[in-house]
Amino acid sequence: MKIVYLDNNATTPLHPEVLEEMLPFLKEDFGNPSSLHQFGRKVKVKIDEAREKVAGIIGADPSEIVFTGGGSEADNLAIKGVAFASKEKGRHIITSQIEHHAVLNTCKYLERNGYRITYIPVDKYGMVKPEDVAEAISDDTILITIHHSNNEIGTIQPIKEISKIAEERGIIFHTDAVQSLGKLPLNVDDMGVTLLSVSAHKLNGPKGVGACYIRKGIRRLHPLINGGNQEMKRRAGTENVAGIIGFSKACEIASACMEEERERLISLRDKLQNGLTEKISHVRLNGHPTERLPTTLNMSFEYVEGETLMINLDLEGIAVSTGSACSSGSLEPSHVLVAMGIPYEVIHGSLRFSLGRENTEEDIERVLEVLPPIVEKVRKMSPLWEE
Numbered sequence: 001m002k003i004v005y006l007d008n009n010a011t012t013p014l015h016p017e018v019l020e021e022m023l024p025f026l027k028e029d030f031g032n033p034s035s036l037h038q039f040g041r042k043v044k045v046k047i048d049e050a051r052e053k054v055a056g057i058i059g060a061d062p063s064e065i066v067f068t069g070g071g072s073e074a075d076n077l078a079i080k081g082v083a084f085a086s087k088e089k090g091r092h093i094i095t096s097q098i099e100h101h102a103v104l105n106t107c108k109y110l111e112r113n114g115y116r117i118t119y120i121p122v123d124k125y126g127m128v129k130p131e132d133v134a135e136a137i138s139d140d141t142i143l144i145t146i147h148h149s150n151n152e153i154g155t156i157q158p159i160k161e162i163s164k165i166a167e168e169r170g171i172i173f174h175t176d177a178v179q180s181l182g183k184l185p186l187n188v189d190d191m192g193v194t195l196l197s198v199s200a201h202k203l204n205g206p207k208g209v210g211a212c213y214i215r216k217g218i219r220r221l222h223p224l225i226n227g228g229n230q231e232m233k234r235r236a237g238t239e240n241v242a243g244i245i246g247f248s249k250a251c252e253i254a255s256a257c258m259e260e261e262r263e264r265l266i267s268l269r270d271k272l273q274n275g276l277t278e279k280i281s282h283v284r285l286n287g288h289p290t291e292r293l294p295t296t297l298n299m300s301f302e303y304v305e306g307e308t309l310m311i312n313l314d315l316e317g318i319a320v321s322t323g324s325a326c327s328s329g330s331l332e333p334s335h336v337l338v339a340m341g342i343p344y345e346v347i348h349g350s351l352r353f354s355l356g357r358e359n360t361e362e363d364i365e366r367v368l369e370v371l372p373p374i375v376e377k378v379r380k381m382s383p384l385w386e387e
């Protein structure tokens, strides 16, 4: 049985060339980049090169990149870093209701510790209205944090409009761009962001490494981890050398074939969406019809449980997720779909298909062959289903 992996928004397989690039640093090139002898110097040069590559893909200067232990840490560094450093200036933060938990739970933590958070609602497509952000600003607002694209539904936010509002009011603006890196062109100047988070394992890089872009001149940012002078004193600890080098290789590969991949994935995604819509009745798309990640298709199948579909697909060797990977394992309805105003029973019938570089036309055909009879079978057993 051919395995079909369609959960690339949760994580992606390591690209073989990325692994190749990492191996020497797990073997003979084991030096500590802070050491002044040849072992250290050799590795230091490679870390500097990696920083240039990662900076390059988002249009930043290498001095603006701080490597972290992943996307969650980058989000924490940006949000807590600003919050702790600006607490005399103000304690109000604006975010959205549909952020990744790395942002949402960081905000909730701050809320329990004397900060005030405004959670902006979204429309039925999961989009934030820039006017709502403007209206939420008050004199003590120190940070606006709105993600670039959503991991569950793929909706892409109007980041430029929001950053303009932030800039006019002199407020620091952070965006979690973890799902966008390598899939959409990202330029920190065009976007007008002050801080931005990315992670390697969502673009065929290794897990446990990411980066926070911190615009030059930003002084008001506390480190999360104190210790040595690594990462311009913004993130102490001996570098995850192999991880950082793998991350930069993943960025290089993704940016070299981004346009081609984007077109290919959109066509696969739409084939899946159209096929499922044709073959199965009572389905709906969750997310924006066009302003959406090329990789992401979230659909609700009414009168069935998403978990039941997922388990049946898993038995057929097809891996998808229900709602967000982080909340699966529990039947908590996804906070993203709830915020979009989708009725609970429809949320419970939702599946997320997320595509990646290894997916092919045959993968999509297989899902289109396997899923419709599963839905039919499950619906026949449902007391809610009558047709």
Ligand SMILES: *Cc1c(COP(=O)(O)O)cnc(C)c1O
Pocket: 009, 010, 069, 070, 071, 072, 073, 075, 100, 102, 147, 149, 150, 151, 176, 177, 178, 179, 199, 200, 201, 202, 208, 209, 210
């Ligand atoms: C995966 C993800 C994160 C967390 O990144 P990790 O590297 O897994 O910590 C944060 N934000 C979004 C949007 C994500 O998809």
